[in-house]
Amino acid sequence: MKDTFILNKAFCCAGFQHRIEAAGKRGIAILVHKTAGGILFLLQSRGIAIEDGSKLAPMPGAPDMKINISFDIGLQYCPWCGRRLQELAEASPRVFDDLSEKHKHCYTGP
Numbered sequence: 001m002k003d004t005f006i007l008n009k010a011f012c013c014a015g016f017q018h019r020i021e022a023a024g025k026r027g028i029a030i031l032v033h034k035t036a037g038g039i040l041f042l043l044q045s046r047g048i049a050i051e052d053g054s055k056l057a058p059m060p061g062a063p064d065m066k067i068n069i070s071f072d073i074g075l076q077y078c079p080w081c082g083r084r085l086q087e088l089a090e091a092s093p094r095v096f097d098d099l100s101e102k103h104k105h106c107y108t109g110p
């Protein structure tokens with residue numbers, strides 16, 4: 001039996017909600033990060049899931065090169081529907097504060 005999708009009323013669209021729920025997994029996700037200046041939204045690409053990070057180890061004979069395990073870039077608008085994301089944070093501050101706590105372990109910035 002298939003689960004029924006229920007859109008969180010604090011979010012703008014299903015695409016945004018799915019990417020928020022993907023934080024820390026391999027692939028593309030949206031992270032919520034709290035700073036002294038307020039809530040930031042980041043689009044993050046991960047080559048491996050957070051939970052698999054501890055499995056990384058040097059491999060004998062591997063080429064000497066750098067790779068990105070994760071990369072993120074700031075977002076001002078929802079990539080799926082175009083909604084200004086600060087409007088969401090202002091309308092539901094508690095929801096996004098809670099998400100920033102939940103996403104702390106995924107944040108790789110300063």
Ligand SMILES: [Zn+2]
Pocket residue numbers: 012013014015016078079080081082083
């Ligand atoms: Zn959206």
